[in-house]
Amino acid sequence: MIRRHQQIAEELRVAIAEGTYPVGSELPSESELALAHGVSRGTLRQAFGTLQSEGLIGSRQGARRTVLSTTPSQSFTELRSFAQWARAGGRTPGGLVLRSRRAKATEAQAAQLHLAPGDTVLHVLRVRTLDGEPALLERTVYAGWAAAAVERLPDDCESVTQSLYDEARVLMSHGEHHLDAIAAGTTDARELAVRRGSPLLRVRRTTTTPDGRPVETSDDRYKPGSVVFTVRNSVQANPLVRTTPD
Amino acid sequence: MIRRHQQIAEELRVAIAEGTYPVGSELPSESELALAHGVSRGTLRQAFGTLQSEGLIGSRQGARRTVLSTTPSQSFTELRSFAQWARAGGRTPGGLVLRSRRAKATEAQAAQLHLAPGDTVLHVLRVRTLDGEPALLERTVYAGWAAAAVERLPDDCESVTQSLYDEARVLMSHGEHHLDAIAAGTTDARELAVRRGSPLLRVRRTTTTPDGRPVETSDDRYKPGSVVFTVRNSVQANPLVRTTPD
DNA sequence: GAGTGGTCTAGACCACGGC
DNA sequence: CCGTGGTCTAGACCACTCT
Numbered sequence: 001m002i003r004r005h006q007q008i009a010e011e012l013r014v015a016i017a018e019g020t021y022p023v024g025s026e027l028p029s030e031s032e033l034a035l036a037h038g039v040s041r042g043t044l045r046q047a048f049g050t051l052q053s054e055g056l057i058g059s060r061q062g063a064r065r066t067v068l069s070t071t072p073s074q075s076f077t078e079l080r081s082f083a084q085w086a087r088a089g090g091r092t093p094g095g096l097v098l099r100s101r102r103a104k105a106t107e108a109q110a111a112q113l114h115l116a117p118g119d120t121v122l123h124v125l126r127v128r129t130l131d132g133e134p135a136l137l138e139r140t141v142y143a144g145w146a147a148a149a150v151e152r153l154p155d156d157c158e159s160v161t162q163s164l165y166d167e168a169r170v171l172m173s174h175g176e177h178h179l180d181a182i183a184a185g186t187t188d189a190r191e192l193a194v195r196r197g198s199p200l201l202r203v204r205r206t207t208t209t210p211d212g213r214p215v216e217t218s219d220d221r222y223k224p225g226s227v228v229f230t231v232r233n234s235v236q237a238n239p240l241v242r243t244t245p246d
Numbered sequence: 247m248i249r250r251h252q253q254i255a256e257e258l259r260v261a262i263a264e265g266t267y268p269v270g271s272e273l274p275s276e277s278e279l280a281l282a283h284g285v286s287r288g289t290l291r292q293a294f295g296t297l298q299s300e301g302l303i304g305s306r307q308g309a310r311r312t313v314l315s316t317t318p319s320q321s322f323t324e325l326r327s328f329a330q331w332a333r334a335g336g337r338t339p340g341g342l343v344l345r346s347r348r349a350k351a352t353e354a355q356a357a358q359l360h361l362a363p364g365d366t367v368l369h370v371l372r373v374r375t376l377d378g379e380p381a382l383l384e385r386t387v388y389a390g391w392a393a394a395a396v397e398r399l400p401d402d403c404e405s406v407t408q409s410l411y412d413e414a415r416v417l418m419s420h421g422e423h424h425l426d427a428i429a430a431g432t433t434d435a436r437e438l439a440v441r442r443g444s445p446l447l448r449v450r451r452t453t454t455t456p457d458g459r460p461v462e463t464s465d466d467r468y469k470p471g472s473v474v475f476t477v478r479n480s481v482q483a484n485p486l487v488r489t490t491p492d
Numbered sequence: 493g494a495g496t497g498g499t500c501t502a503g504a505c506c507a508c509g510g511c
Numbered sequence: 512c513c514g515t516g517g518t519c520t521a522g523a524c525c526a527c528t529c530t
Contacts, residue, residue: 003499024360024458029515040501045516053299058420058456061516062508066457068420114270174304174314179475181427181447181468199427199445210304211312212270222427229425231477249518275496286520291497307497308527 005046008037012047016056016070026064027057055232069232081172082128082136083159094129097155098191102147112206113143113214120144122151127191134192135226140218146170164215172207172215179203179229182221192223199224251292254283258293262302262316272310273303301478315478327418328374328382329405340375343401344437348393358452359389359460368393373437380438381472386464392416410461418453418461425449425475428467438469445470 012027021027028036034044048065051057059065086093102122110117122142127134142150149168150160157163164170182202189196201222208214258273267273274282280290294311297303305311332339348368356363368388373380388396395414396406403409410416428448435442447468454460 005499031515040503042502043500046499048516055420055422058458059516060456060509062510063457063515065516068454068458069422174301175479176301176315177477177479179425179447179477180473181445181470183445197443199429201425201427201447208314210306211309212304212314224427227426231423231425233421233423251518277496286522288521289519292518294497305497306528308495308529310496310528 004037004039005043005050008033008039008044008047009050012051013054013056016051016067019070021067023067023070025067027067029064081159081161083162086130091130092132093158094132095126095157095160096129097124097126097157099123099125100151105141105144109141109217112217113141115143120147122147124150125187130226133226134223136220136222137188137191138218138220140216142216143214146215170215171209173210174212175205175207177203177205184221188221192221194223201227201229203229250283250285251289251296254279254285254290254293255296258297259300259302262297262313265316267313269313269316271313273313275310327405327407329408332376337376338378339404340378341372341403341406342375343370343372343403345369345371346397351387351390355387355463358463359387361389366390366393368396370396371433376472379472380469382466382468383434383437384464384466386462388462389460392461416461417455419456420458421451421453423449423451430467434467438467440469447473447475449475 015021027033030041030044030048034041037044048057048059052059056067056069057065058068083093083095100122102120105113105115105117105119105121107117109115109121110119113121115121121144124138124140124142126138126140128136128138146164146168149164149170152167153160153163161172164172180202181199183197184192184194184200186196188194188200189198192200194200201224203220203222204218205220206214206217261267273279276287276290276294280287283290294303294305298305302313302315303311304314329339329341346368348366351359351361351363351365351367353363355361355367356365359367361367367390370384370386370388372384372386374382374384392410392414395410395416398413399406399409407418410418426448427445429443430438430440430446432442434440434446435444438446440446447470449466449468450464451466452460452463
């Protein structure tokens with residue numbers, strides 16, 4: 001199905017990227033563009049809303065919208081899995097499971113995954129690579145109901161998110177991420193080829209299905225220089241993307 | 247002016263926080279709520295859109311919306327300054343300028359701030375505190391046109407963002423943040439009271455006015471344990487908030 | 493098949509910016 | 512003051528979920 005507002009958003013995205021509307025310049029008014037595209041003002045506002053949430057444009061009541069950034073953007077609003085994100089940036093994602101075992105959920109884990117204490121969970125230690133270089137180490141805990149599907153995946157599975165959807169129709173659509181810095185432990189140092197005690201970016205995240213059921217909770221440690229997290233925010237909206245360093 | 251959709255969003259936020267709609271439960275349909283609040287479906291969808299961008303609820307075509315989180319949320323979509331954010335969390339923000347000097351912009355700085363190479367910029371080294379404890383060290387470069395206003399601020403100015411607006415009508419409304427981890431240097435270690443080489447969360451950011459003019463670019467280094475960055479994201483939208491550690 | 497959210501229309505009025 | 516974006520309405524059709 002054709003979504004007019006997505007189509008228009010993409011056209012504007014391209015125009016901004018190509019320099020038709022440079023940073024700081026004003027965009028045509030809603031009415032002008034609505035007329036030009038043969039749609040109602042509502043549909044056009046939907047397209048503008050997308051670009052706004054992507055941080056490409058800003059708006060103030062009474063004045064025309066202005067261009068804030070021309071970054072090519074790809075698919076901003078998407079929650080990208082590591083593999084999807086890597087490929088979008090032209091890099092080759094890889095992964096390898098180092099350890100995988102079932103255990104009983106601790107009280108904290110049960111609370112985070114909405115399980116009963118003592119329920120089964122699956123611990124997975126996985127290293128992720130970019131173009132063959134180790135980039136991050138994941139310590140993931142999957143809820144028991146998803147464990148079987150995860151265990152069926154090959155050890156070098158490239159995209160867990162994708163595979164879990166393809167194989168078991170488990171869609172991970174929402175996430176909460178906590179970012180801070182931490183010193184590399186012994187395991188971190190060995191698997192990421194850094195010195196013990198060197199700085200790592202830690203992301204603790206919980207991912208849920210569209211109806212809010214937690215699938216996994218994870219402690220991911222990123223090697224500096226391999227990945228940079230980028231956040232664009234404004235008074236109106238705040239998307240997050242992962243990027244490679246400049 | 248009364249914004250119906252904001253009012254309704256707030257009512258729903260409260261209902262979710264109070265447990266009327268627990269995590270994982272379904273919300274009433276758009277038509278039901280529109281009727282109940284005496285508004286059109288469009289207005290109601292606007293309210294739902296706000297909650298969605300706050301990560302509180304999720305939606306799938308064909309099924310009712312579900313509650314993803316009950317976190318009280320405060321003002322998610324706002325881009326909060328350090329001081330505003332700290333106060334919202336019930337903590338006392340502080341700040342102290344350690345060094346301030348004018349210089350000529352390097353080529354990189356000129357590009358980032360949209361200045362001509364050789365234009366004047368203002369370098370400021372500032373330590374920020376939470377409840378009196380050093381939490382981060384800021385190395386900020388202000389564009390020349392904003393320098394005079396910044397220099398007029400007291401050394402212990404609590405909120406630079408607020409003061410710049412009050413004093414010079416400079417509104418910092420958009421920002422781009424790059425997050426990674428870095429080892430503490432000599433200055434970092436001294437001012438943040440950590441060991442040299444210990445991990446810090448680095449945020450490199452550029453802030454602009456609503457029309458896209460860059461005001462400042464900064465290298466901020468956060469002491470671990472003082473601040474955690476939290477990102478909620480979904481297929482639909484991605485807000486960012488800073489939080490204190492759990 | 494009934495109900496739901498996603499899209500779209502063609503109007504209207506208001507608050508704000510800038511001339 | 513006019514043009515702009517922000518809000519709101521009352522309809523309509525479609526894609527999808529669930530039973």
